[in-house]
Amino acid sequence: MNPRAIATLALAVIAGVVVSGIGCGAGTPVTGSPPSAVRMYVFDCGALEGDVSRFHLNASEVATARMSVACFLVVHPKGTLMWDVGAVPDGAWSPTGRPVTQRVVLPDGQERTMTVVKPLGAQLMASGYAPGRISYLALSHYHWDHTANANDFAGATWLVRPEERDAMFPASGPGAPLTQPSTYRALRTSRTVLIHDDDYDVFGDGTVVMKKAPGHTPGHQVLYVQLPKTGGVVLSGDLYHYPEERTLNRLPTFEVNPDQTVATRASIDAFLAKTRAKMWIQHDFTGNAQLKKSPAYYD
Numbered sequence: 324m325n326p327r328a329i330a331t332l333a334l335a336v337i338a339g340v341v342v343s344g345i346g347c348g349a350g351t352p353v354t355g356s357p358p359s360a361v362r363m364y365v366f367d368c369g370a371l372e373g374d375v376s377r378f379h380l381n382a383s384e385v386a387t388a389r390m391s392v393a394c395f396l397v398v399h400p401k402g403t404l405m406w407d408v409g410a411v412p413d414g415a416w417s418p419t420g421r422p423v424t425q426r427v428v429l430p431d432g433q434e435r436t437m438t439v440v441k442p443l444g445a446q447l448m449a450s451g452y453a454p455g456r457i458s459y460l461a462l463s464h465y466h467w468d469h470t471a472n473a474n475d476f477a478g479a480t481w482l483v484r485p486e487e488r489d490a491m492f493p494a495s496g497p498g499a500p501l502t503q504p505s506t507y508r509a510l511r512t513s514r515t516v517l518i519h520d521d522d523y524d525v526f527g528d529g530t531v532v533m534k535k536a537p538g539h540t541p542g543h544q545v546l547y548v549q550l551p552k553t554g555g556v557v558l559s560g561d562l563y564h565y566p567e568e569r570t571l572n573r574l575p576t577f578e579v580n581p582d583q584t585v586a587t588r589a590s591i592d593a594f595l596a597k598t599r600a601k602m603w604i605q606h607d608f609t610g611n612a613q614l615k616k617s618p619a620y621y622d
């Protein structure tokens with residue numbers, strides 16, 4: 324049985340419920356028709372006050388302790404893929420037109436401070452896409468600052484590695500650390516594809532490929548997008564947070580498997596060298612500030 328057939332079989336076993344949103348019209352813009360080539364939108368999902376000591380760094384070693392939180396929409400002629408969905412749910416705050424400070428309290432009592440300006444759903448709509456009409460949802464990993472609006476995408480097909488899903492929905496006992504399960508509860512019954520291969524070619528033509536990148540979490544992944552004009556881009560997930568982790572060769576203190584992260588970094592470096600793709604570090608505040616944001620896009 325080929326991997327896709329296995330994934331489909333697994334889907335039939337675990338999903339049970341097929342949520343509307345897939346089928347006719349899924350992935351197409353609210354107005355207009357799908358583009359003829361791949362494009363990618365970058366959304367401003369806020370900024371996080373970081374603690375560099377959690378990354379084996381000190382304040383004098385980083386340009387800034389702040390972290391961007393970025394969300395992405397890849398639009399392919401065959402459908403749409405949402406990649407990471409923010410740190411604060413749209414429903415948990417009211418936009419004022421100015422930066423709004425939000426305190427996030429995790430289930431284990433840890434607190435984080437976020438600044439948000441625009442809701443993700445409104446940014447998507449402004450680009451012509453409704454959260455309920457996205458074809459695929461993928462999360463780089465389960466940490467709270469990547470999952471906040473996941474419930475809004477429960478109508479999409481969720482692309483996830485089984486080891487990540489198992490950690491998000493444990494049969495018993497406490498959930499995975501640094502998660503906010505209420506933000507992704509609805510994915511439990513989403514149409515789901517369990518990915519077993521290292522590489523998963525989302526639309527079948529090699530332009531949008533999720534790559535296994537474990538270590539930060541068990542089923543952590545990065546996303547390769549081949550854009551016709553921009554070229555190849557790898558969205559890092561949390562393979563790195565600060566660019567200085569890369570230049571100074573530091574690891575976060577909270578990797579699920581640090582040795583695996585080291586191996587993953589080496590294999591992604593080899594992939595970048597081979598393809599000459601750029602890597603966008605999603606939490607890199609300075610790098611992210613230079614990216615054009617929706618409704619502008621990269622093509």
Ligand SMILES: [Zn+2]
Pocket residue numbers: 464466539561
């Ligand atoms: Zn993370």
